[in-house]
Amino acid sequence: NETYYARMTINVTNEYRQVRIQRKKKTNLENANLHSTTTRRNNVFGTILIITIEDSSYIDITLHDIHKQEFYTKMNLVGEIIFEDHRGALETGYLPHEILSQSIFDFVYHDDRLVKLHALWKCVTTGLSKLQWRLNARDGSIVFLQTEYKLISNPQHPDIIIARNEVLNPMQRSQFDELQTAWKHQCAADIKGNSSSFKFRK
Known part of the structure; x- marks a missing residue:
């Protein structure tokens, strides 16, 4: 057989x-x-x-998805990257193997760390979350992203988080600062009084 x-x-x-x-x-x-x-x-x-095969963590990228300004990332529950599809290199400049086992916070623009922490905390506690944030690209530029998080639970494997990262269009970027200020206030209120296993690296 x-x-x-x-x-x-x-x-x-x-x-x-x-x-x-x-x-x-x-x-x-x-x-x-x-x-x-x-x-x-x-x-x-x-x-x-x-x-x-019922594998909810399986990511199927078809020919129709190749030219989209988006990429997928998988992380464990402490924010360490365990997978990124090849399209991420086009947006960030980092090859997938270069960021494996790295903390996602190593690549987050410093002013957006609170929003990022809140989104991961919310995903772990509710199963889903969404945010807009800025990523530090390899060449020193800033990449504006909208990310949707989904928690994948499997009794036979450790839980993971799947992130769908989409590059913001010009209209979304023009509204970014205003929305980010409102989100930060909400994030601070939600996180206050809750412990978190996500840690920043200085």
Whole structure:
């Protein structure tokens, strides 16, 4: 028996699903010549089982997503990066392997750390959160992002946070400062009196 992992497209919804395919090898014995003692073996593989993998942390990037100004990041519950898709390098200048095991706060613009901390705290406590913030790019520039966080719980694996990071458009950037001030006041009120495992690095 052989097992393969693949992606299948569902015609009805035009979506991809990650699946596990199990195949069984069947050997057919055929005599090429009735008067010959030589046996010819034909190996035939038959698909016997296709199982959809229910992995809510799986990120499927299609050809339609390649040109979007967005990228995904996965973190553990203390904000350490464990995955980033290749599109992040186009926006931040950091290659995925360069930021693995680094704290997300190492890349947050200093004035936005409170907002970032609040968003992660809210995601851990409620399962979802959203914020706008600024990231320090490798070349010294600032990248304005809108991030949606989702908490993924799996009894067989440690909980993780998935972040969908989208670059702000010009209209969103023009409103950034005003919204950020309001968010900071709300963040301070929410975090006050609550301990957090997220730590800043000086």
